[in-house]
Amino acid sequence: MTQPILQARGLVKRYGHVVAMDGADFDLYPGEILAVIGDNGAGKSSLIKALSGAVRPDAGEIRFQGQPVQFNSTKEAQRAGIETVYQTLAMSPALSITDNMFMGRELRRPGFAGSVLRMLDWGRMRAFAREKLNELGLMTIQNINQPVETLSGGQRQGIAVARAAAFGSRVIILDEPTAALGVKESQRVLDLIAELKARGLSIVLISHNMPHVFEIADRIHIHRLGKRLCTVRPKNCSMPDVVGLMTGALGPESNPAEVVG
Amino acid sequence: MTSTEKSVSADSFRHGGGRSMLDRVQHALHTNPSLVPLLVLVVSVLVFGILIGPRFFSPLALTLILQQVAIVGIVGAAQSLVIITAGIDLSVGAIMVLSSVIMGQFTFRYGLPPGLSILCGLSAGALFGAINGLLVSIMRLPPFIVTLGMWQILMAANFLYSRNETIRAQDIAAEAPLLHLFAAKQNIAGTDFTLGTIFMLALVLFLAFVLRHTAWGRHVYAVGDDPGAAELSGVNVRGTLISVYAVAGLICALAGWVMIGRIGSVSPNVGQLTNIESITAVVIGGISLFGGRGSIMGTLFGGLIVGVFTLGLRLLGADAQWTYLMIGVLIIVAVGVDQWIRKVTS
Numbered sequence: 168m169t170q171p172i173l174q175a176r177g178l179v180k181r182y183g184h185v186v187a188m189d190g191a192d193f194d195l196y197p198g199e200i201l202a203v204i205g206d207n208g209a210g211k212s213s214l215i216k217a218l219s220g221a222v223r224p225d226a227g228e229i230r231f232q233g234q235p236v237q238f239n240s241t242k243e244a245q246r247a248g249i250e251t252v253y254q255t256l257a258m259s260p261a262l263s264i265t266d267n268m269f270m271g272r273e274l275r276r277p278g279f280a281g282s283v284l285r286m287l288d289w290g291r292m293r294a295f296a297r298e299k300l301n302e303l304g305l306m307t308i309q310n311i312n313q314p315v316e317t318l319s320g321g322q323r324q325g326i327a328v329a330r331a332a333a334f335g336s337r338v339i340i341l342d343e344p345t346a347a348l349g350v351k352e353s354q355r356v357l358d359l360i361a362e363l364k365a366r367g368l369s370i371v372l373i374s375h376n377m378p379h380v381f382e383i384a385d386r387i388h389i390h391r392l393g394k395r396l397c398t399v400r401p402k403n404c405s406m407p408d409v410v411g412l413m414t415g416a417l418g419p420e421s422n423p424a425e426v427v428g
Numbered sequence: 429m430t431s432t433e434k435s436v437s438a439d440s441f442r443h444g445g446g447r448s449m450l451d452r453v454q455h456a457l458h459t460n461p462s463l464v465p466l467l468v469l470v471v472s473v474l475v476f477g478i479l480i481g482p483r484f485f486s487p488l489a490l491t492l493i494l495q496q497v498a499i500v501g502i503v504g505a506a507q508s509l510v511i512i513t514a515g516i517d518l519s520v521g522a523i524m525v526l527s528s529v530i531m532g533q534f535t536f537r538y539g540l541p542p543g544l545s546i547l548c549g550l551s552a553g554a555l556f557g558a559i560n561g562l563l564v565s566i567m568r569l570p571p572f573i574v575t576l577g578m579w580q581i582l583m584a585a586n587f588l589y590s591r592n593e594t595i596r597a598q599d600i601a602a603e604a605p606l607l608h609l610f611a612a613k614q615n616i617a618g619t620d621f622t623l624g625t626i627f628m629l630a631l632v633l634f635l636a637f638v639l640r641h642t643a644w645g646r647h648v649y650a651v652g653d654d655p656g657a658a659e660l661s662g663v664n665v666r667g668t669l670i671s672v673y674a675v676a677g678l679i680c681a682l683a684g685w686v687m688i689g690r691i692g693s694v695s696p697n698v699g700q701l702t703n704i705e706s707i708t709a710v711v712i713g714g715i716s717l718f719g720g721r722g723s724i725m726g727t728l729f730g731g732l733i734v735g736v737f738t739l740g741l742r743l744l745g746a747d748a749q750w751t752y753l754m755i756g757v758l759i760i761v762a763v764g765v766d767q768w769i770r771k772v773t774s
């Protein structure tokens with residue numbers, strides 16, 4: 168088998184007495200869509216935050232393209248080509264859509280205005296933001312200068328997804344990206360994920376929506392009590408089996424379709 | 429942004445038409461929070477103009493208002509930066525005074541060239557600000573507490589170091605005129621514009637530009653709006669905070685230099701109320717104490733409103749207490765308006 172693009176072994180993260188990760192393992196292979204599922208509080212968000220540089224694990228190792236890495240900030244992970252849609256969306260409510268799209272990686276004007284006056288290139292940033300929202304069919308939003316807080320929850324989620332898709336070059340992590348979306352918009356996001364995969368990116372999708380997971384995932388990582396319980400292929404097992412594993416009704420050994428690694 | 433673009437956006441997020449006038453006003457203020465203070469400024473100038481007559485529009489009146497607003501405007505600009513990050517700086521006045529004392533004492537006690545002393549004063553201001561910033565961002569202490577402590581420390585240091593001595597204006601004029609630089613006057617149509625006033629206006633315009641058109645400026649807003657979100661988006665939250673407090677300290681030191689020009693002497697006994705006055709200008713100027721919103725132009729308008737009230741009531745022969753009373757009302761109204769504006773969400 169090929170080498171995982173993003174891999175973790177034995178991640179531990181404690182918050183006081185709460186153990187958010189308890190020796191969590193993780194493997195993401197190039198060009199695949201990996202769904203991560205688990206009960207509320209299982210530690211899924213904690214896991215992907217460790218992978219994206221948002222949280223520094225207390226113990227464990229992360230490898231990116233085979234090399235051990237330590238991301239001290241999300242910026243470092245972004246530089247490596249890893250983009251993340253956080254469950255909280257990570258948007259500045261008072262700032263505009265364009266501001267939020269480019270926060271932390273603003274485009275400067277060419278020439279003197281950009282290099283000496285450090286002036287931002289609002290024209291280019293607005294055009295880019297508009298184009299990306301168009302691609303996602305978010306054109307119910309007409310004004311790219313609108314503050315994010317005046318948008319609906321679903322529109323905000325759409326913008327967060329558009330931002331990650333626009334800037335990710337290797338890995339895109341989505342933590343419940345369709346939780347607030349309508350049926351049509353959810354389908355758009357699923358289509359976008361398939362498209363990103365076709366472009367050769369690797370995708371991590373956290374979702375509680377089993378039909379979505381079974382529709383697009385290549386493999387399903389089942390997270391339970393702070394660690395990976397097992398990984399299965401949706402082709403080889405049924406939705407009730409997966410839910411049974413996730414909730415602890417079934418033990419992992421009872422699952423004949425388990426995929427090792 | 430064109431006005432058609434604005435109206436399209438307004439309709440697009442409130443489906444079903446039928447937006448009331450009030451909604452429109454609320455939305456306009458949301459996009460442009462300094463409209464309120466601008467309106468209050470215009471109205472108060474008109475009202476005082478009607479009550480007082482042409483005397484209120486005389487060049488002398490304008491001269492007085494501008495002189496009074498120069499210092500508050502500069503320190504208010506520093507305060508605005510800090511408040512946009514959802515912080516507050518109670519030490520602005522102390523930094524200003526101690527920096528001016530350093531500029532004066534280094535020249536007269538140690539005989540340093542005035543230019544070098546001024547450089548030392550400016551560096552000291554930036555350093556005090558940076559210490560505030562480090563304590564706020566790295567130690568995660570509340571800005572109110574950090575700067576309350578810094579205010580006391582610097583005020584005490586100010587009196588101890590200056591030995592409570594004032595450097596006389598004649599001595600400065602004779603030996604170190606550079607310290608009086610900002611007192612230089614230009615008479616335009618009968619109104620005296622000091623270099624200090626012009627500097628204040630230039631500083632506000634420059635900061636408005638930086639906040640709007642540079643990545644650093646956008647990060648200042650993002651950090652005040654939601655530091656967690658800014659961090660996840662890849663903003664260096666700590667670095668931004670430290671730089672904001674350090675820049676605020678530097679601006680306060682510049683205000684100290686301007687103040688030497690304004691009062692002529694170097695005295696450790698001035699600027700006791702500057703922190704409150706700067707916060708007043710910022711709040712009346714429509715900058716949210718919760719961070720992330722407001723424009724620095726608002727602070728300028730806020731400072732001018734206070735100046736217009738002070739002078740207008742004085743020319744009307746009213747008790748000075750009426751000024752404080754009116755400003756108190758304005759502060760509370762401004763915060764009320766801010767709360768209302770922030771409710772614009774769908």
Ligand SMILES: Nc1ncnc2c1ncn2[C@@H]1O[C@H](COP(=O)(O)OP(=O)(O)OP(=O)(O)O)[C@@H](O)[C@H]1O
Nearest residue numbers: 182185186187205206207208209210211212213214
């Ligand atoms: N910053 C934090 N401080 C304290 N406890 C935390 C923090 N972050 C996570 N936890 C705890 O860690 C555990 C795992 O949380 P996590 O958010 O990773 O779960 P999750 O699987 O993403 O759940 P959900 O499906 O509800 O999003 C929870 O018990 C949570 O309370």
Ligand SMILES: [Mg+2]
Nearest residue numbers: 211212213254
């Ligand atoms: Mg979660």
